[in-house]
Amino acid sequence: MDIKKKAAFVAVVGRPSVGKSTLVNLLCGAKVAIVSAVPQTTRNAIRGIVHRPEGQLVFIDTPGRHESERKLNKKLMEVSDRTMEDVDIILYVLDASRPPGPEEAAIAARLAPMADRTVAVVNKMDIPQVDYEQTLAFLKRQLPQLDTARCFKVSALNGAGTEAVMSCLFAMASEGSPFYPEEYYTDQELNFRIAEIIREKAINRLREELPHALYVEVADAELRDEGKRLWVRAFIITERESQKGMVVGKGGEMIKAIRQAAQKDLNRLLEWKVELDLRVKTTHDWRHNDGVLRRLFER
Ligand SMILES: Nc1nc2c(ncn2[C@@H]2O[C@H](COP(=O)(O)OP(=O)(O)OP(=O)(O)O)[C@@H](O)[C@H]2O)c(=O)[nH]1
Ligand SMILES: [Mg+2]
Structure with missing residues (x-):
């Protein structure tokens, strides 16, 4: 039987420093995006490409979303907004080690109209005593349109939980031809x-x-x-x-x-x-x- 392959663009979005770039690097199995403990490290939309027997996923790492009227910050928000509009699936990353506040609520509200193509991952579950239930309760309250079957706990640091996320993303992806040849894991100049x-x-x-x-x-x-x-x-x-x-x-x-x-x-x-x-x-x-x-x- 001819099994059709999947192909999709996946935007990785969330607050600054939640671990979006770390997660993209882990999922791609290569250093695609730079990482630091300083918020707003990522400044551009950065593509990392995953090839699997099921098909191809193109992850687009984005700058952390933060409300501020500063000129550079507004540019970073534009990159995030534009990327979300353009993709098939949104991977919404939250940080289990920080309580979700008003900034997180603003992101959840922004994602509400796109909830049917959103997957949430609660990251940094390797940190002892983090409160997953608190974050899950936040998601249920602020983003009720999101199916809880599409909420995952992961550690981008050690990879725990990430295979379940990949299966979910491939299940959501449409059938299609790959966007990039096998040898590409990023398209950065x-x-x-x-x-x-x-x-x-x-x-x-x-x-x-x-x-x-x-x-x-x-x-x-x-x-x-x-x-x-x-x-x-x-x-x-x-x-x-x-x-x-x-x-x-x-x-x-x-x-x-x-x-x-x-x-x-x-x-x-x-x-x-x-x-x-x-x-x-x-x-x-x-x-x-x-x-x-x-x-x-x-x-
Ligand atoms: N303990 C732990 N730390 C993590 C994990 N994922 C990322 N970090 C750390 O969190 C910090 C921020 O990681 P980044 O991947 O740069 O975060 P980001 O969301 O891309 O940040 P911006 O680009 O600034 O929006 C770094 O110090 C990472 O090492 C994780 O799963 N567990
Ligand atoms: Mg980053």
């Missing part, structure tokens, strides 16, 4: 991926406002040594001159640590040996600069 890995290493080492105040740009990339080595020049860009010193660190220690960590990851992820020339510069107040924002969100 090389320069974007490199910039993201550098940003992850910077975010994870810097404190306070700095993770939000920077972006990364790859200025130049060139294959050398008959295509064996990839040389990259990239800039970490701060929004104020006074922040440059903190990114460089005492005697250049900080930028060196960021460069080495990024190089190590890139060597593992890419097919070349990567040599990174990493520098710091300032684009004054870039978070309010339309040109920079357009560039960052044009993908």
